Amino acid sequence: MDPIHIEKVQTELERYLNKDVYVHLETTNGAYASHNDENAYNVGAFIRNAKVRYNHAKIVGSGNVYRVGLKLDIGWVYAEGLSEYEVDDQNRLLMAGHDREGRLMVTLEISETPFHY
Amino acid sequence: MEKHVVVIYPHPDDEAFGASGTIAKFRSEGVPVTYLCGTLGEMGRNMGNPTFANRETLPEFRKKELINACNVLDIELEMLGYRDKTLEFESKAEVAEHLKGFLDEIKPSLVITHYPGYAVHPDHNALGAAAIEAVKRMGEADRPTIWAQAFSRTHLEELGEPDVAVDISPFFKKKMETILAHQSQASGILGGMDPATADLEAIAKERLGAERFYTWKF
Protein backbone atom coordinates (compact mmCIF):
# COMPACT_ATOMS: atom_id res chain seq x y z
CA MET A 1 0.00 0.00 0.00
CA ASP A 2 1.09 3.59 -0.59
CA PRO A 3 0.50 6.76 1.42
CA ILE A 4 -2.86 8.22 0.48
CA HIS A 5 -2.78 10.74 -2.36
CA ILE A 6 -6.00 12.62 -1.80
CA GLU A 7 -6.78 13.55 -5.42
CA LYS A 8 -6.07 10.03 -6.66
CA VAL A 9 -8.24 8.43 -3.99
CA GLN A 10 -11.03 10.93 -4.66
CA THR A 11 -10.97 9.88 -8.34
CA GLU A 12 -11.02 6.21 -7.34
CA LEU A 13 -13.98 6.73 -5.01
CA GLU A 14 -15.93 8.39 -7.82
CA ARG A 15 -15.31 5.42 -10.09
CA TYR A 16 -18.00 3.54 -8.12
CA LEU A 17 -20.66 6.27 -7.97
CA ASN A 18 -24.20 4.97 -8.46
CA LYS A 19 -23.07 1.37 -8.88
CA ASP A 20 -23.80 -1.66 -6.73
CA VAL A 21 -20.58 -2.25 -4.83
CA TYR A 22 -19.34 -4.56 -2.08
CA VAL A 23 -17.75 -3.04 0.99
CA HIS A 24 -15.45 -4.44 3.63
CA LEU A 25 -15.31 -2.12 6.62
CA GLU A 26 -13.41 -2.99 9.75
CA THR A 27 -11.86 -1.52 12.83
CA THR A 28 -10.02 -3.41 15.54
CA ASN A 29 -7.55 -3.07 18.38
CA GLY A 30 -6.88 -6.79 18.42
CA ALA A 31 -8.10 -9.76 20.39
CA TYR A 32 -5.27 -9.41 22.88
CA ALA A 33 -5.71 -5.77 23.90
CA SER A 34 -7.10 -6.48 27.36
CA HIS A 35 -4.83 -9.53 27.77
CA ASN A 36 -1.73 -7.41 27.18
CA ASP A 37 -2.99 -4.43 29.17
CA GLU A 38 -5.45 -4.94 31.99
CA ASN A 39 -6.84 -1.44 31.55
CA ALA A 40 -7.44 -1.81 27.83
CA TYR A 41 -10.68 -2.89 26.32
CA ASN A 42 -11.15 -5.05 23.23
CA VAL A 43 -13.04 -3.20 20.55
CA GLY A 44 -13.67 -4.28 16.99
CA ALA A 45 -16.29 -4.47 14.29
CA PHE A 46 -16.33 -5.68 10.74
CA ILE A 47 -18.80 -6.05 7.95
CA ARG A 48 -17.76 -8.03 4.90
CA ASN A 49 -19.49 -7.87 1.55
CA ALA A 50 -22.13 -5.35 2.51
CA LYS A 51 -23.77 -4.47 -0.80
CA VAL A 52 -24.34 -0.73 -1.10
CA ARG A 53 -24.79 1.97 -3.71
CA TYR A 54 -23.49 5.46 -3.02
CA ASN A 55 -24.29 8.65 -4.86
CA HIS A 56 -21.64 10.89 -3.34
CA ALA A 57 -18.18 10.25 -1.91
CA LYS A 58 -15.49 12.35 -0.36
CA ILE A 59 -12.10 11.93 1.24
CA VAL A 60 -11.12 14.61 3.74
CA GLY A 61 -8.13 15.04 5.99
CA SER A 62 -4.91 16.77 6.73
CA GLY A 63 -1.36 15.67 7.17
CA ASN A 64 -1.39 12.00 6.34
CA VAL A 65 -4.57 10.73 8.02
CA TYR A 66 -7.90 10.84 6.25
CA ARG A 67 -11.61 10.22 6.65
CA VAL A 68 -13.85 8.80 3.95
CA GLY A 69 -17.62 9.22 3.76
CA LEU A 70 -19.87 7.48 1.25
CA LYS A 71 -23.39 8.88 1.04
CA LEU A 72 -26.09 6.27 0.43
CA ASP A 73 -29.74 6.87 -0.42
CA ILE A 74 -30.69 6.21 3.19
CA GLY A 75 -27.44 6.32 5.14
CA TRP A 76 -23.67 6.59 5.25
CA VAL A 77 -20.51 4.54 5.25
CA TYR A 78 -17.74 6.18 7.28
CA ALA A 79 -14.14 5.40 8.12
CA GLU A 80 -11.57 7.42 10.05
CA GLY A 81 -7.83 6.96 10.40
CA LEU A 82 -7.05 5.91 6.83
CA SER A 83 -3.51 6.64 5.74
CA GLU A 84 -2.65 4.17 2.99
CA TYR A 85 -4.33 2.95 -0.16
CA GLU A 86 -3.92 0.63 -3.08
CA VAL A 87 -5.85 -0.35 -6.18
CA ASP A 88 -5.14 -4.07 -6.20
CA ASP A 89 -4.73 -6.52 -9.05
CA GLN A 90 -8.50 -7.07 -9.10
CA ASN A 91 -9.11 -3.33 -9.47
CA ARG A 92 -10.49 -2.99 -5.93
CA LEU A 93 -9.88 0.12 -3.86
CA LEU A 94 -8.27 -0.79 -0.53
CA MET A 95 -7.66 1.83 2.15
CA ALA A 96 -6.23 1.23 5.62
CA GLY A 97 -4.67 2.77 8.69
CA HIS A 98 -1.94 1.03 10.71
CA ASP A 99 -0.27 1.71 14.02
CA ARG A 100 3.48 2.33 14.36
CA GLU A 101 4.19 -1.40 14.40
CA GLY A 102 2.31 -1.93 11.14
CA ARG A 103 -0.77 -3.47 12.74
CA LEU A 104 -4.06 -2.78 11.05
CA MET A 105 -6.41 -0.49 12.97
CA VAL A 106 -9.00 0.36 10.33
CA THR A 107 -9.74 -0.60 6.76
CA LEU A 108 -12.30 0.32 4.13
CA GLU A 109 -12.38 -1.59 0.86
CA ILE A 110 -14.65 -1.18 -2.14
CA SER A 111 -15.16 -3.64 -4.98
CA GLU A 112 -17.58 -4.25 -7.83
CA THR A 113 -17.39 -7.99 -7.16
CA PRO A 114 -17.77 -9.72 -3.79
CA PHE A 115 -14.67 -10.12 -1.66
CA HIS A 116 -13.48 -13.68 -1.21
CA TYR A 117 -15.44 -15.11 1.67
CA MET B 1 5.45 -43.54 23.37
CA GLU B 2 2.65 -41.74 21.56
CA LYS B 3 1.25 -43.35 18.41
CA HIS B 4 0.10 -40.23 16.61
CA VAL B 5 -0.38 -36.67 17.91
CA VAL B 6 -3.08 -34.33 16.56
CA VAL B 7 -2.74 -30.61 17.24
CA ILE B 8 -5.96 -28.58 16.96
CA TYR B 9 -5.61 -24.79 16.97
CA PRO B 10 -7.46 -22.08 15.02
CA HIS B 11 -4.68 -19.88 13.67
CA PRO B 12 -1.53 -20.28 11.63
CA ASP B 13 1.16 -19.50 14.28
CA ASP B 14 -0.74 -20.92 17.29
CA GLU B 15 1.24 -24.12 16.79
CA ALA B 16 4.48 -22.14 16.61
CA PHE B 17 4.05 -20.06 19.75
CA GLY B 18 2.11 -22.67 21.69
CA ALA B 19 3.47 -26.11 20.98
CA SER B 20 6.28 -26.19 18.43
CA GLY B 21 8.84 -27.32 21.02
CA THR B 22 6.58 -30.16 22.06
CA ILE B 23 5.84 -31.04 18.45
CA ALA B 24 9.57 -31.05 17.63
CA LYS B 25 10.16 -33.37 20.57
CA PHE B 26 7.55 -35.83 19.30
CA ARG B 27 8.96 -35.69 15.78
CA SER B 28 12.47 -36.37 17.14
CA GLU B 29 11.03 -39.56 18.66
CA GLY B 30 9.54 -40.51 15.29
CA VAL B 31 5.94 -39.86 16.37
CA PRO B 32 3.69 -38.66 13.49
CA VAL B 33 2.02 -35.31 14.12
CA THR B 34 -0.94 -33.78 12.24
CA TYR B 35 -1.96 -30.15 12.61
CA LEU B 36 -5.67 -29.39 12.10
CA CYS B 37 -5.57 -25.62 11.57
CA GLY B 38 -8.98 -23.97 11.86
CA THR B 39 -8.58 -20.75 9.85
CA LEU B 40 -6.04 -18.86 7.79
CA GLY B 41 -5.91 -16.01 10.30
CA GLU B 42 -7.71 -13.86 7.74
CA MET B 43 -8.51 -11.14 10.28
CA GLY B 44 -5.07 -10.83 11.84
CA ARG B 45 -3.85 -7.33 12.62
CA ASN B 46 -0.19 -7.94 11.93
CA MET B 47 0.57 -7.20 8.29
CA GLY B 48 4.31 -7.69 8.57
CA ASN B 49 6.73 -5.14 9.89
CA PRO B 50 7.33 -3.22 7.72
CA THR B 51 3.85 -3.86 6.34
CA PHE B 52 3.79 -6.11 3.27
CA ALA B 53 0.26 -7.58 3.39
CA ASN B 54 -3.23 -6.11 3.35
CA ARG B 55 -6.58 -7.51 4.51
CA GLU B 56 -7.11 -9.22 1.14
CA THR B 57 -3.63 -10.66 0.60
CA LEU B 58 -3.04 -11.68 4.24
CA PRO B 59 -4.72 -15.12 3.96
CA GLU B 60 -2.49 -16.11 1.03
CA PHE B 61 0.65 -15.03 2.88
CA ARG B 62 -0.45 -16.84 6.03
CA LYS B 63 -1.30 -20.00 4.13
CA LYS B 64 2.22 -20.08 2.68
CA GLU B 65 3.71 -19.32 6.09
CA LEU B 66 1.67 -22.13 7.65
CA ILE B 67 2.85 -24.61 5.04
CA ASN B 68 6.45 -23.49 5.59
CA ALA B 69 6.09 -23.84 9.36
CA CYS B 70 4.71 -27.36 8.98
CA ASN B 71 7.64 -28.21 6.72
CA VAL B 72 10.04 -26.89 9.37
CA LEU B 73 8.37 -29.16 11.93
CA ASP B 74 7.97 -32.02 9.44
CA ILE B 75 4.29 -32.55 10.23
CA GLU B 76 1.08 -33.18 8.26
CA LEU B 77 -1.30 -30.27 7.80
CA GLU B 78 -5.07 -30.10 7.30
CA MET B 79 -6.68 -26.69 6.79
CA LEU B 80 -10.25 -26.72 8.10
CA GLY B 81 -11.52 -23.67 6.18
CA TYR B 82 -13.24 -21.65 8.89
CA ARG B 83 -12.94 -17.88 8.96
CA ASP B 84 -10.84 -16.12 11.56
CA LYS B 85 -12.86 -14.55 14.41
CA THR B 86 -16.05 -16.42 13.55
CA LEU B 87 -15.47 -19.85 15.12
CA GLU B 88 -17.38 -19.04 18.30
CA PHE B 89 -20.48 -18.34 16.19
CA GLU B 90 -20.40 -21.67 14.34
CA SER B 91 -22.40 -24.59 15.66
CA LYS B 92 -20.18 -26.33 18.22
CA ALA B 93 -21.78 -29.67 17.34
CA GLU B 94 -20.99 -29.25 13.65
CA VAL B 95 -17.40 -28.25 14.28
CA ALA B 96 -17.03 -31.16 16.71
CA GLU B 97 -18.34 -33.62 14.09
CA HIS B 98 -15.97 -32.11 11.51
CA LEU B 99 -13.03 -32.64 13.88
CA LYS B 100 -14.24 -36.10 14.87
CA GLY B 101 -14.07 -37.11 11.19
CA PHE B 102 -10.31 -36.51 11.29
CA LEU B 103 -9.86 -38.16 14.68
CA ASP B 104 -11.78 -41.29 13.59
CA GLU B 105 -9.47 -41.52 10.59
CA ILE B 106 -6.14 -40.72 12.27
CA LYS B 107 -6.84 -42.49 15.59
CA PRO B 108 -4.40 -40.34 17.57
CA SER B 109 -3.18 -41.28 21.04
CA LEU B 110 -2.87 -37.60 22.02
CA VAL B 111 -4.73 -34.41 21.07
CA ILE B 112 -3.28 -30.97 21.87
CA THR B 113 -5.68 -28.02 21.88
CA HIS B 114 -6.59 -24.84 23.76
CA TYR B 115 -8.23 -24.94 27.19
CA PRO B 116 -11.77 -23.57 26.65
CA GLY B 117 -12.35 -20.40 28.63
CA TYR B 118 -8.67 -19.93 29.47
CA ALA B 119 -7.07 -19.31 26.08
CA VAL B 120 -7.80 -15.58 25.63
CA HIS B 121 -8.84 -15.44 21.96
CA PRO B 122 -12.50 -16.41 21.34
CA ASP B 123 -11.41 -18.65 18.43
CA HIS B 124 -9.02 -20.51 20.77
CA ASN B 125 -11.75 -21.07 23.34
CA ALA B 126 -14.32 -22.13 20.76
CA LEU B 127 -12.14 -24.57 18.83
CA GLY B 128 -10.74 -26.01 22.06
CA ALA B 129 -14.30 -26.64 23.25
CA ALA B 130 -15.22 -28.27 19.93
CA ALA B 131 -12.09 -30.44 20.02
CA ILE B 132 -12.95 -31.68 23.50
CA GLU B 133 -16.52 -32.30 22.39
CA ALA B 134 -15.20 -34.28 19.40
CA VAL B 135 -13.16 -36.54 21.68
CA LYS B 136 -16.11 -36.88 24.05
CA ARG B 137 -18.20 -38.16 21.15
CA MET B 138 -15.74 -41.02 20.57
CA GLY B 139 -16.17 -44.32 22.31
CA GLU B 140 -14.43 -44.27 25.68
CA ALA B 141 -11.99 -46.97 24.60
CA ASP B 142 -10.96 -44.99 21.51
CA ARG B 143 -10.50 -41.63 23.19
CA PRO B 144 -7.06 -40.06 22.95
CA THR B 145 -5.57 -38.18 25.88
CA ILE B 146 -6.12 -34.41 25.63
CA TRP B 147 -3.54 -31.83 26.60
CA ALA B 148 -5.25 -28.45 26.94
CA GLN B 149 -3.27 -25.22 26.87
CA ALA B 150 -4.25 -22.22 28.99
CA PHE B 151 -2.68 -18.78 29.15
CA SER B 152 -5.30 -16.31 30.32
CA ARG B 153 -4.33 -14.00 33.17
CA THR B 154 -6.28 -16.03 35.69
CA HIS B 155 -5.47 -19.57 34.57
CA LEU B 156 -2.97 -20.45 37.30
CA GLU B 157 -5.19 -19.03 40.01
CA GLU B 158 -8.24 -20.88 38.79
CA LEU B 159 -6.84 -24.11 37.37
CA GLY B 160 -3.70 -24.58 39.46
CA GLU B 161 -0.36 -25.61 37.99
CA PRO B 162 -0.44 -27.49 34.68
CA ASP B 163 0.37 -31.17 35.21
CA VAL B 164 2.33 -31.50 31.96
CA ALA B 165 5.50 -29.48 31.44
CA VAL B 166 7.50 -30.29 28.35
CA ASP B 167 11.19 -29.45 28.51
CA ILE B 168 11.66 -27.83 25.15
CA SER B 169 15.17 -26.47 25.66
CA PRO B 170 16.73 -29.02 23.24
CA PHE B 171 14.23 -27.90 20.61
CA PHE B 172 14.37 -24.17 21.08
CA LYS B 173 16.10 -23.52 17.75
CA LYS B 174 13.35 -25.43 16.00
CA LYS B 175 10.73 -23.41 17.84
CA MET B 176 12.35 -20.15 16.74
CA GLU B 177 12.57 -21.39 13.18
CA THR B 178 8.86 -22.27 13.26
CA ILE B 179 7.90 -18.89 14.69
CA LEU B 180 9.98 -17.05 12.12
CA ALA B 181 8.32 -19.05 9.32
CA HIS B 182 5.25 -16.96 10.17
CA GLN B 183 6.94 -13.92 8.73
CA SER B 184 3.91 -11.64 8.76
CA GLN B 185 3.23 -12.35 12.43
CA ALA B 186 6.52 -13.05 14.18
CA SER B 187 7.86 -9.59 14.96
CA GLY B 188 4.44 -8.12 15.76
CA ILE B 189 3.73 -10.77 18.33
CA LEU B 190 7.23 -11.06 19.75
CA GLY B 191 7.09 -7.46 20.87
CA GLY B 192 6.22 -5.23 17.97
CA MET B 193 9.77 -4.38 17.07
CA ASP B 194 11.98 -4.24 14.06
CA PRO B 195 13.19 -7.78 13.39
CA ALA B 196 16.43 -6.36 12.00
CA THR B 197 17.47 -4.86 15.33
CA ALA B 198 15.48 -6.71 17.99
CA ASP B 199 16.78 -9.84 19.62
CA LEU B 200 13.71 -11.94 18.88
CA GLU B 201 15.36 -15.07 20.20
CA ALA B 202 15.96 -13.54 23.63
CA ILE B 203 12.38 -12.31 23.77
CA ALA B 204 11.03 -15.67 22.72
CA LYS B 205 13.18 -17.57 25.22
CA GLU B 206 11.90 -15.44 28.05
CA ARG B 207 8.28 -15.44 26.97
CA LEU B 208 7.96 -18.86 25.41
CA GLY B 209 10.52 -21.01 27.18
CA ALA B 210 8.04 -23.49 28.64
CA GLU B 211 5.23 -25.42 27.02
CA ARG B 212 2.76 -26.54 29.63
CA PHE B 213 -0.57 -28.30 29.38
CA TYR B 214 -3.40 -29.60 31.51
CA THR B 215 -4.46 -33.19 30.98
CA TRP B 216 -8.19 -32.99 30.35
CA LYS B 217 -10.42 -34.89 32.75
CA PHE B 218 -13.83 -35.92 31.46
Ligand SMILES: [Zn+2]
Ligand atom coordinates in the same frame (compact mmCIF):
# COMPACT_ATOMS: atom_id res chain seq x y z
ZN1 LIG C 1 -4.41 -17.87 17.85
